[in-house]
Amino acid sequence: MKTGEARKPGILQLRGVRKVFARGTIDEVKALDGIDLVVYERDFITIIGSNGAGKSTLLNIVAGVYPPERGGRVVIGGVNVTNLKEYKRAAYVGRVWQQPEAGTARNLSIEENLSLALLRGQSRGLKLAINRQRRQLFREALAVLGLGLEDRLNTPVGTLSGGQRQALALVMATISRPTILLLDEHIATLDPKTAQTVLQLSDMIIEREKMTAIMVTHNMEIALSYGNRLIMMHKGRIIVDIGEKDKKTLSVADLVTAFGRAAGEQFNDDSILLSDS
Amino acid sequence: MDVGSLLSVSLYEGLVFGLLTIGVYLTFRVLAFPDLGVDGTFPLGGAIAAVLIVAGANPFLATLAAFGSGLGAGLITGLLNTKLRISALLSGILMMVALYSVNLRIMGGGNVPLLRDVTSFDLVAQILGVRGGMALSIAFVLLVVAIFVTGLNWFLRTEIGLSLRATGDNEQMVRGLGASTDRNVLIGCAISNGLVALAGALVAQNQGFSDVGMGIGMIVMGLAAVIIGEGVFRPRRITTILLACLGGTFLYRLFINVALRLGMAPGDLKLITAILVVVVLAIPFIRKKIRGEWMPPAARM
Numbered sequence: 001m002k003t004g005e006a007r008k009p010g011i012l013q014l015r016g017v018r019k020v021f022a023r024g025t026i027d028e029v030k031a032l033d034g035i036d037l038v039v040y041e042r043d044f045i046t047i048i049g050s051n052g053a054g055k056s057t058l059l060n061i062v063a064g065v066y067p068p069e070r071g072g073r074v075v076i077g078g079v080n081v082t083n084l085k086e087y088k089r090a091a092y093v094g095r096v097w098q099q100p101e102a103g104t105a106r107n108l109s110i111e112e113n114l115s116l117a118l119l120r121g122q123s124r125g126l127k128l129a130i131n132r133q134r135r136q137l138f139r140e141a142l143a144v145l146g147l148g149l150e151d152r153l154n155t156p157v158g159t160l161s162g163g164q165r166q167a168l169a170l171v172m173a174t175i176s177r178p179t180i181l182l183l184d185e186h187i188a189t190l191d192p193k194t195a196q197t198v199l200q201l202s203d204m205i206i207e208r209e210k211m212t213a214i215m216v217t218h219n220m221e222i223a224l225s226y227g228n229r230l231i232m233m234h235k236g237r238i239i240v241d242i243g244e245k246d247k248k249t250l251s252v253a254d255l256v257t258a259f260g261r262a263a264g265e266q267f268n269d270d271s272i273l274l275s276d277s
Numbered sequence: 278m279d280v281g282s283l284l285s286v287s288l289y290e291g292l293v294f295g296l297l298t299i300g301v302y303l304t305f306r307v308l309a310f311p312d313l314g315v316d317g318t319f320p321l322g323g324a325i326a327a328v329l330i331v332a333g334a335n336p337f338l339a340t341l342a343a344f345g346s347g348l349g350a351g352l353i354t355g356l357l358n359t360k361l362r363i364s365a366l367l368s369g370i371l372m373m374v375a376l377y378s379v380n381l382r383i384m385g386g387g388n389v390p391l392l393r394d395v396t397s398f399d400l401v402a403q404i405l406g407v408r409g410g411m412a413l414s415i416a417f418v419l420l421v422v423a424i425f426v427t428g429l430n431w432f433l434r435t436e437i438g439l440s441l442r443a444t445g446d447n448e449q450m451v452r453g454l455g456a457s458t459d460r461n462v463l464i465g466c467a468i469s470n471g472l473v474a475l476a477g478a479l480v481a482q483n484q485g486f487s488d489v490g491m492g493i494g495m496i497v498m499g500l501a502a503v504i505i506g507e508g509v510f511r512p513r514r515i516t517t518i519l520l521a522c523l524g525g526t527f528l529y530r531l532f533i534n535v536a537l538r539l540g541m542a543p544g545d546l547k548l549i550t551a552i553l554v555v556v557v558l559a560i561p562f563i564r565k566k567i568r569g570e571w572m573p574p575a576a577r578m
Contacts, residue, residue, distance in 0.1 A: 063453065086452050086453065087451075087452045087453075087454075087455050087456060087457055087458075088455070089455075090452075090453060090454055090455025090456075091455060093453075095453055101447070102447070102449060102450065103450060104447065104450065105442075105443040105446035105447045105450060105451075106446060106447070107442075107446045108439070108442065108443055108446060112439055112442075112443075113443075115436075115439060116439055116440060116443055116450075116451070116454055116456075117454055119436055119440075119454070119455070119456075120454045120455050121454075121455040122455070124435075124436035124437045124439075124440055124456060125435070125436050125437065126432075126435045126436070126437060127435060127436055128431075128434055128435055128436075129434060129435055129436045129438070129439040130434070156513065172454075
């Protein structure tokens with residue numbers, strides 16, 4: 001089940017990516033065990049897998065939080081970024097974390113946060129960070145959310161609710177149009193209703209801005225109903241990679257069967273099946 | 278001392294030590310980098326200014342040079358942390374200890390008197406053709422503070438300044454957005470210590486001598502002033518935060534001066550200050566304790 005035959009070269013390519021933590025100790029973990037992945041322009045991939053499958057490690061490798069083991073390659077937009085430090089590849093990668101606090105600076109105002117995000121990957125100078133033109137841009141970007149944040153530009157982010165902060169983090173991750181958007185279980189800590197809202201906002205922004213995105217989730221329903229491609233990970237490997245056509249006809253039960261076949265073991269992680277976020 | 282002189286002395290001290298408070302604010306609050314090097318950079322500024330003035334340098338330039346020496350010292354503290362990965366706390370302590378020896382070397386002893394030399398305060402009086410005094414000291418220090426605070430207020434609202442302010446808030450996010458947090462720490466530490474050294478240079482000139490021991494307890498005073506400023510004025514935007522640092526220092530000095538006037542021994546002041554800081558820092562804990570709320574275990578770093 002491979003997608004992408006006869007399409008243009010991938011916008012993100014991972015080749016032979018492995019990651020080992022605590023090497024040489026009894027705690028040694030092969031977090032990633034040989035990942036080959038090509039992500040094409042405008043792909044919206046949902047990644048699913050149990051705890052410890054390597055989902056977050058994969059995103060961290062793409063974002064450059066740490067490099068892969070020797071021999072692995074990460075190419076974004078045709079540029080080999082394998083050993084590029086996180087802050088130097090920021091222009092390519094926008095990210096929303098699981099915790100709303102992680103993507104925003106609480107002591108700064110909404111407009112100050114957005115101004116930081118607007119300059120993602122650009123050199124920062126001695127120009128005032130906020131001017132009338134930028135403020136206008138921020139208002140427009142926030143208005144899309146429909147949460148009224150555009151009228152609260154001076155509000156410190158620390159006083160916003162989790163959902164509002166995550167929606168803001170989403171705008172911050174996309175406002176400078178990075179090459180790829182990473183959503184790292186970004187709705188997992190929100191209450192179900194807010195999670196739904198933020199999820200729909202994510203989908204809308206990805207569609208509207210014609211972004212390429214990878215979304216990690218614990219929830220099979222969500223993994224199936226969003227995006228054009230579904231990847232399932234297990235023990236540091238990609239065991240299922242389903243394209244748009246197959247994905248539409250698939251049910252959660254099919255997915256469990258597919259997992260069992262590919263992983264060669266009984267699927268028994270209740271946290272995936274029962275999780276409702 | 279009547280009420281008028283009590284207020285004017287406190288005003289003068291509030292302004293000059295306010296520079297130090299802003300420096301402490303920059304590291305402790307903005308960068309979340311508890312830099313204890315302040316106790317060494319304050320006398321460093323005094324030493325540089327005093328030695329240069331005695332050697333015949335223009336006192337204004339000597340004061341600027343003191344600011345520059347603080348920038349350099351802060352840069353080293355920042356480098357210890359960012360390049361050698363020494364903890365922020367230890368980096369500052371190492372600098373404080375090292376600077377003690379450096380300051381003795383610079384001054385060639387523990388003390389440099391300035392009584393016969395023309396200081397910045399004397400020079401301003403000469404230029405204006407007036408006699409020196411408290412009013413003139415306040416006016417001159419106010420001018421210096423206005424220049425530096427205006428500059429800092431502008432800088433902290435620039436693109437670089439904003440990413441610096443976000444660094445202590447959410448370092449991971451700042452890196453994720455493509456700014457070097459290491460560079461921000463270096464800039465922040467440099468400016469912080471520059472301001473502290475500037476305060477040291479002004480204090481030495483005004484009191485007529487530089488002394489190797491004049492920095493003892495400065496970090497605690499700076500912290501006390503930051504906490505008072507935040508608590509009393511509850512500032513939110515960066516401009517008001519800087520002004521609250523000055524206001525907090527004024528209130529702190531007023532408190533100290535009143536205590537002195539009530540017969541407190543000068544030697545006890547540092548103890549009083551330390552107790553003040555302990556009490557203020559412990560208030561949230563005590564409040565929770567009374568309400569019987571759960572408290573997380575004590576943090577070590």
